[in-house]
Amino acid sequence: TAGPLATVPDPGDRLLGGLLAPEFDENSCVSRYRAALYRRPSVHAISSHLVSALRRYESRHRRCGPGTPAYARAVERLRAAPNASAAPSSSAAGCSYLVWNPIEGLGNRILTITSGFLYALLTDRVLLLHSSGGALDDLFCEPFPGSTWILEEDEKFPILGMGHLTAGHHESLRSVLRRGEDPSAAPWLYVHLRHDYSKVHQDQQFFCDDVQAQLRRVPWLVVQSDNYFVPGLFLIPGLERELARMFPRRDLVFHHLGRYLFHPSNTVWGMVTRYHDEYFAKADERVGIQVRKFRWAPISTDELYGQILNCSQREGILPVHGAAATGGFNDGQPAKQKAVLVVSLHDEYSEKLRDLYPKNGSAGREAVSVYQPTHLGAQRSGEQQHNQKALAEMVLLSFSDAVVTTAVSTFGYVGQGLAGLRPWVLMTPVDGKAPDTPCRHAATMEPCFHAPPTYDCRARANGDVGRIVRHIRHCEDFPQGVQLV
Numbered sequence: 001t002a003g004p005l006a007t008v009p010d011p012g013d014r015l016l017g018g019l020l021a022p023e024f025d026e027n028s029c030v031s032r033y034r035a036a037l038y039r040r041p042s043v044h045a046i047s048s049h050l051v052s053a054l055r056r057y058e059s060r061h062r063r064c065g066p067g068t069p070a071y072a073r074a075v076e077r078l079r080a081a082p083n084a085s086a087a088p089s090s091s092a093a094g095c096s097y098l099v100w101n102p103i104e105g106l107g108n109r110i111l112t113i114t115s116g117f118l119y120a121l122l123t124d125r126v127l128l129l130h131s132s133g134g135a136l137d138d139l140f141c142e143p144f145p146g147s148t149w150i151l152e153e154d155e156k157f158p159i160l161g162m163g164h165l166t167a168g169h170h171e172s173l174r175s176v177l178r179r180g181e182d183p184s185a186a187p188w189l190y191v192h193l194r195h196d197y198s199k200v201h202q203d204q205q206f207f208c209d210d211v212q213a214q215l216r217r218v219p220w221l222v223v224q225s226d227n228y229f230v231p232g233l234f235l236i237p238g239l240e241r242e243l244a245r246m247f248p249r250r251d252l253v254f255h256h257l258g259r260y261l262f263h264p265s266n267t268v269w270g271m272v273t274r275y276h277d278e279y280f281a282k283a284d285e286r287v288g289i290q291v292r293k294f295r296w297a298p299i300s301t302d303e304l305y306g307q308i309l310n311c312s313q314r315e316g317i318l319p320v321h322g323a324a325a326t327g328g329f330n331d332g333q334p335a336k337q338k339a340v341l342v343v344s345l346h347d348e349y350s351e352k353l354r355d356l357y358p359k360n361g362s363a364g365r366e367a368v369s370v371y372q373p374t375h376l377g378a379q380r381s382g383e384q385q386h387n388q389k390a391l392a393e394m395v396l397l398s399f400s401d402a403v404v405t406t407a408v409s410t411f412g413y414v415g416q417g418l419a420g421l422r423p424w425v426l427m428t429p430v431d432g433k434a435p436d437t438p439c440r441h442a443a444t445m446e447p448c449f450h451a452p453p454t455y456d457c458r459a460r461a462n463g464d465v466g467r468i469v470r471h472i473r474h475c476e477d478f479p480q481g482v483q484l485v
């Protein structure tokens, strides 16, 4: 049964209906209480159950996080327990942890942090981020009051080389299950949830009730994932009831948790507001178009441009050019200023759109202006400024009134989820050509879990997890994946 719904937050509500904690200093993180003023107000209610779970999590993080005596004790126990036989029981420590590691691009990272956080919320753990090589420096504000979510420096932490653990590591869940050992005796375990786990039951058994019960007793879990594994948590029967109470609407998980967790640092927020004031502030309507090219789905620039235009004009997102000739303005002024923000590594698409909708020109009753903040050419996820710009653009995308995204892109998922919008999705090219239906209005604003388990715990055999639970379906933009609807 679903918990009672708190009221839908009104736009003047700086805590977003109880989603955000009130006790932060505003200047240390300007975006936290201000970002919502730039977005369309969320019409999506937050359950009072989620609100109280978040407050409970915050007090746990404050009690167990880095710098606390409980944390120091937990680390000491880990250091003193090199093998399973010496393992202390986690209940003695009272605090248990999930350590996240950065892999892949920022969109993937945001989605895996969210997945890890929901897991921590559900299993009474504390989420800590391994900011390997400064991967998270000056990117996000701290989300939990009075504490940090960043793990201490590498040298001080007893588990070495955490970013390079492999599925076959001696201390991995896979290895422990293969050896027939009881995972609950381990002082720490590595959980491999990368997309390449697809053929390996022992990794996928993470999503099974019996293994979850054993993992409850392991004080430290280390995870590497490149996937939004939230839908996988909804497959675990033991978590079902709590999830239903937290999220009476399952399709709002990332929308709520993303706005709770990811507040751009003041540096990034500076970029966001600069771009916003320049491009978006004066517009009546804001359209975001996110264009991503994947090596596994090649398409020429002209073909992709055609797809973008075809989609946007067909769906009424951009005016059909030439309408000016027939539409005209009674008073010589267009009725509506439409700002189109293109975010992409490449500049060709915004350039072509700008040629089509020249500055000071207009189409029918709309004046269209096209902008693109950066075109960085290639992905360089190891560089701080590069990631800061990427985050700034995801956040800007989330200020749109309508979004067009590229199928399968986690960058797009983050923008649409923070916005709380179902996007128009540019479908993946087939044999280098845009598909006949250039884009589809997504059924859900939730990200797709691209590599769901193929192992059905209840049947103890391979199965189709897109058909087990009512609110988990195969993704429209990536049919082998599953998502919450």
Ligand code: GDP
Residues within 6 Å of the ligand: 104, 105, 106, 107, 108, 109, 291, 292, 343, 344, 345, 374, 376, 378, 379, 380, 381, 386, 387, 389, 390, 391, 393, 408, 409, 410, 411, 412
């Ligand atoms: P995905 O690969 O589309 O799923 O998204 P990710 O965010 O995981 O990885 C792509 C990375 O490439 C981003 O994090 C950025 O570093 C970079 N990138 C891709 N598209 C853009 C864009 O439109 N703007 C900026 N600034 N960076 C981008």
